Amino acid sequence: MTALRPERDSGPAGDQGPPYGQPYGDPGAFGDGRHEEFAPGAVYRPQPADDETVALRVPGPPPERTAVGLAGDGPVGGGRAARRKAAKRRHGRRGAPGGAPVGSESDEEPKAPLSRVEARRQARARKPGAAVVASRMIGELFITTGVLMLLFVTYQLWWTNVRAHAQANQAASNLQDDWASGKRNPGTFEPGQGFALLHIPKLDVVVPIAEGISSKKVLDRGMVGHYAEGALKTAMPDARTGNFGLAGHRNTHGEPFRYINKLQPGDPIVVETQDEYFVYKMASILPVTSPSNVSVLEPVPKQSGFKGPGRYITLTTCTPEFTSKYRMIVWGKMVEERPRSKGKPDALVS
Structure with missing residues (x-):
């Protein structure tokens, strides 16, 4: 028994419309279940009758259909792999989350591993050249040398003064304690x-005087040394005539004679011993002379301006500053000898 279906007059004689319940047009024309609209004047061919449509039935699997790609892609053959690939392309073009753009690295095939020769060549190319290594080593050497020089300068200009001042102050304190207790004997x-x-009041200098001019035992400890050995031996302050010669650092190690070039004629220079004060007045200065000019230590020192025997004092130090190329000499002449029992001289009171 065949189901009745209405005839369509839109086609030529003998043509029949689509089966009952099926819309006109080509289902699947768009590949997604949509139907094209009826175009005016289009011819629609009727479908042959199907006896199986008169009863209910379990729908079978949908027939495979051709997937239609995006504009410009054309139809893509059916199949799960093909549809998956088409979906990836669509997602990439639309910028969907997780989708890579078309033509990106995700669509490219993985690169083949490098050969051993090529890998070694690239490794050698990445290594710095000999010139780069040499320049780095030279730069590090310069930096290290600069740091060491900075540390040395800091030690010479700062730390040696700190240590020498501490040692000189301790020596002066011990000396005064011994004088007060009577432990020291003149001689x-x-x-x-x-x-x-x-004492050099104008320069605010108070420093111990020690026997000898040894750098290690005397001068580097911030003290002033008395020329007392060999050809450089000079008189003591209590001698009736003679020249009391002293040496001291101008820079570093306490630098007690750093500013003796600022002394002017008449400025007092005082030597304090256990029993007496010996007051000298600055007389003259020799700004530059050779280190071998020992005549400045003679009983009547040459170039000092003194004409005959007397009681003199000579201060010697290095010049220019921070060098030991030459010597600077300052002379003074004794003007007062005062027992300690009478108190300090005016030069130390005012």
């Missing part, structure tokens, strides 16, 4: 032994 002193104090 001959051992090398490096302190026996007097030098």
Whole structure:
């Protein structure tokens, strides 16, 4: 028994419309179940009758259909793999989350591993050249040298003064304590032994005077040394005539004679011993002379301006500053000898 279906007059004689319940047009024309609209004047061919449409039935699997790609892609053959690939392309073009753009690296095939020769060549190319390595080593050497020089300068200009001042102050304190307790006896002193104090009021200098001019035992410890050995031996302050010669650092290690070039004629220089004060007045200065010019230490020092025997004092130090190329000499002449029992001289009171 065949189901009745209405005839369509839109086609030529003998043509029949689509089966009952099926819309006109080509289902699947768009590949997604949509139907094209009826175009005016289009011819629609009827479908042959199907006896199986008169009863209910379990729908079978949908027939495979051709997937239609995006504009410009054309139809893509059916199949799960083809549809999956088409979906990836669509997602990439639309910028969907997780989708890579068309033509991106995700669509490219993985690169083949490098050969051993090529890998070694690239590794060698990445290594710095000999010139780069040499320049780095030279730069590091310069930096290290600069740091060491900075540390050395800091030690010379700062730390040696700190340590020497501490040692000199301790020596002066011990000397005064010994004088007060009567432990020190006037007379001959051992090398490096302190026996007097030098006062230069204008320069605010108070420093111990020790026997000898040893750098290690005397000068580098911030003290002033007495020329007392060999051809450089000079008189003591209590001698009736003679020249009391002293040496001291101008820079570093306490630098007690740093500013003796600022002394002017008449400025007092005082030597304090256990029993007496010896007051000198600055007389003259020799700004530059050779280190071998020992004539400045003679009993009547040459170039000092003194004409005959007397009681003199000579201060010697290095010049220019921070060098030991030449020597600077300052002379003074004794103007007063005062027992300690009478109190300090005016030069130390005012």
